[in-house]
Amino acid sequence: MHLLDAQNITKTFGGLTAVNDVTLTIEKGRIVSVIGPNGAGKTTFFNILTGIYKPDKGTILFDGKPIAGLRSDVIAALGMRRTFQNIRLFNNMTVLENVLVGMHTHLHAPFWQILVRSPGVRREEAKARERARERLAYVGLDAKRDELAKNLPYGDQRRLEIARALAGEPKLILLDEPTAGMNPQETDAATELIRRLRDELGLTVVLIEHDMRLVMAISERISVLDYGTKIAEGDAATIRSNPRVIEAYLGKGAAGAAA
């Protein structure tokens, strides 16, 4: 069974069709990339999957459940977590607190018990902190757990966003340009981390990415969007030689020259 099955997704803003009849299915345990030129509708597609936008047309099955039109927080609670293209951490909270917020859907202490600080609440809180530190250690940030998120260097902020997403124990993680603005060393580290998410944690990963070296190196399948439409799909070799993809990236004529 597919973990994610998005069929014929269409989304328009006024006269602009941002996503046009896009179908994407993802099997469990895969690393899949969505690429395309700027403004191709990749992030909009992510926003539809995570419930920030409602699709105008189309159905989305996540782990067998229809999720199109559900609220973002409900979808997140079902086990789909994401990071953002323009890092959205809780800047004035500590690194550890950011991860604890990511665990929100797994903490159930009732209101009244919080007020009396019952043993159950204290136990849950202690366990959550321990678990959060494990997550931080996994991405290599445990030593910085008490710093404010805004004071972290850029690369660490990206990793913290991933740690926060991991804290929700997701089945599927959507990474929106996880290496944007990184230098080659940082990109290599990020690539390694993404691979470990799948190999060690068994996660299914979808990423939007512009760094073709990374995309080609780790994706098992690549979908290409251009002007909101899916123009190609396949493994790295297929995509690399697809004339429509070359045209989308380099313009008309380039495809002919390459061919």
Place this chain on the structure above:
Amino acid sequence: MTTTASSVSAWERIKTALTSGPSGYGFMVLYAAVCSWLLLTNPRTNLNTDIVFVLFLLLVLLVYRSQLVLGFKLALVAVMLALVLPIFGTLNPFYIDVATQAGIFVALALGLNVVVGFAGLLDLGYVAFFAVGAYLWGILSTPQITLINPAWSPVPPIMFYPFILIGLAVGAFFGVLLGLPVLRLRGDYLAIVTLGLGEVIRVLANNLDRPINITNGSQGIRDIERPPLIFAGFVRDTLGWQLSDQQLYQQFFYFAILLIVLLVVVVVGRLKGSRIGRAWEAIREDETAAIAQGIPLVRMKLLAFAVGASFAGAMGVVFASKQLFINPPTFDLLRSINILSMVILGGMGSIPGVIFGAVLVTLLDLQILPRIANVLRDAQRAGLPIPAAFDPTQYQRLLFGLLLILMMIFRPQGIMPDERRKEELQEHDSIPDAIEHAKIPDTESEVGLK
């Protein structure tokens, strides 16, 4: 600390000596003893007593900030607030009333802080919930109720106690009710709409005397019931203190409000350190990212409104009973703004900060600014060259405004901003540069009312 002796200033050394170690204990006890002695031996209302009273309250802050054993701190504050101040109150009714008012505003400011400081929802109509609680007890405990339906009769005064809880529940209900229409709004829009809703409640109170007289309109409600003095016999016969009913009520409300404030402090402290507090903070920081973590925005925002409003509702019941009289102007916009200024002045989101802000603003309003005006007026009469057209008593609010402006320029994060992170950092005693980071005031995000 590896700093050289010369770089430690004399001031720092004095500060350390006075707030820690044996000298610290000695200083605090001596300070408390001198202030208490001065207050109890000279209880007349005048400038000197004013100064001693402010110093007395300042000691609570010093004790809180000191590096002494927690048990000692609690014991000293308990003696001061639960023994010295009430006894002083039997000698001079003015100062205990100031303290009681301060307590009321501490509870209100802490409630508003849940909405504004924790969840980042700028609410300019907060006083509406205070009004709801006050009118609840005002209407139901007086013959006003018979004007609504002649068959109904006022609730007996002893019901005051359960009505504090009912006020809590009704406040929470109204918090949700007024929270619902503003859920989709943020920032300035939220502020304007809450301002409007707050005014709606006041205008309703002002005009619901026709066709059925529910609130008695602009006349307000008089002779609001107070709970029976069930402890009068104990105080007069067993303790042998011959206090008048008036004095006993003053003591009663002082202690009742002190108790409520304590409970409120515990409740907000626990919420803040829980999954709920973190969810609020996440919403304040970034709504979109908060939803993406599975935080149900609507539920969490309504919870913030409900918790904040419930404190105001409960305090409203106590306030109505204490004041004996309420009318719509008591609950106008200025009151909401005043409570908000307490929160901002003290340090948004910081529990000790907000308590300090509420006490400071109440003292300024009731005591310090009027006293400054008096001193200036006396100086004017004594022939100091102040223009005759300048009436110092008219300029109290101006002084307050100036103070607010200066605060926002020089210390925009509030007098005592959130300490929690610093504490957490000190717990692990590593990363000294991170402490530096935590101390950098962040003007934009702390002050901007998002």
